[in-house]
Amino acid sequence: xxxxxxxxxxxxxxxxxxxYGGTSCACRIYTGAQPADVTVANSGTLLAEFNLPADWMAxxxxxxxxxxxxxxxxxxxxxxxxGHFRIYNNQTTKDGTTCFIQGSAAVGSGDMNxxxxxxxxxxxxxxxxTLTDGNA
Amino acid sequence: xxxxxxxxxxxxxxxxVKWPTMAEAQANLAKAQNEVARAESVAPYQSMxxxxxxxxxxxxxxxHAFAERKIxxxxxxxxxxxx
Numbered sequence: 366x367x368x369x370x371x372x373x374x375x376x377x378x379x380x381x382x383x384x385y386g387g388t389s390c391a392c393r394i395y396t397g398a399q400p401a402d403v404t405v406a407n408s409g410t411l412l413a414e415f416n417l418p419a420d421w422m423a424x425x426x427x428x429x430x431x432x433x434x435x436x437x438x439x440x441x442x443x444x445x446x447x448g449h450f451r452i453y454n455n456q457t458t459k460d461g462t463t464c465f466i467q468g469s470a471a472v473g474s475g476d477m478n479x480x481x482x483x484x485x486x487x488x489x490x491x492x493x494x495t496l497t498d499g500n501a
Numbered sequence: 502x503x504x505x506x507x508x509x510x511x512x513x514x515x516x517x518v519k520w521p522t523m524a525e526a527q528a529n530l531a532k533a534q535n536e537v538a539r540a541e542s543v544a545p546y547q548s549m550x551x552x553x554x555x556x557x558x559x560x561x562x563x564x565h566a567f568a569e570r571k572i573x574x575x576x577x578x579x580x581x582x583x584x
Contacts, residue, residue, distance in 0.1 A: 414567070439525070440574040440575050440578070447516070450514075457564075458559075466512075468514075470516070477512075478514065481517075481518045485577070488519050488521045490517050492516060493513070493515045495514070496511070498508070499511060
């Protein structure tokens, strides 16, 4: 089994992710499977894109860390089924050099669980986003 | 000697999709137009170094393109609703 860490240590590990990301992050939703890792170039059709709030995550507590503020694209950029999401630490350059979080997305499943497919012009809102450290 | 790896950090997120109301679409359009106007303002760039100016120009172009895409999508949606 994985080693076990005190809750405060797990919180510190999660908070380090937000610190690394900084205060100018952006999120994109794409179709298709996520790239092999965060350093690989973007792929798929861009469905939605939005900047995250400067304070985009609440302080970690009890080994988990939830989003802060509104994560929303008022008008989706493309049409399709969500396949993955990426978060970048730069709101101008969004590629394999700035992506630092990525995960799967799908309708009814995935790391980011959507309630439907996306059509250009629709409003896309990330309602919950929680990171949990596995070393309890 | 074998090492014990740290456990994974997991993510769980939910997202919803809906058509904006006409009021929301109009508010979004106004916001996007403001973004274009802000991106087109040159005043903040007048005292920058060449390197900073180049960075600002890239940011300007990105913000402008982003806002233009939003405006086009919103206007298309407004036209669709008007039938």
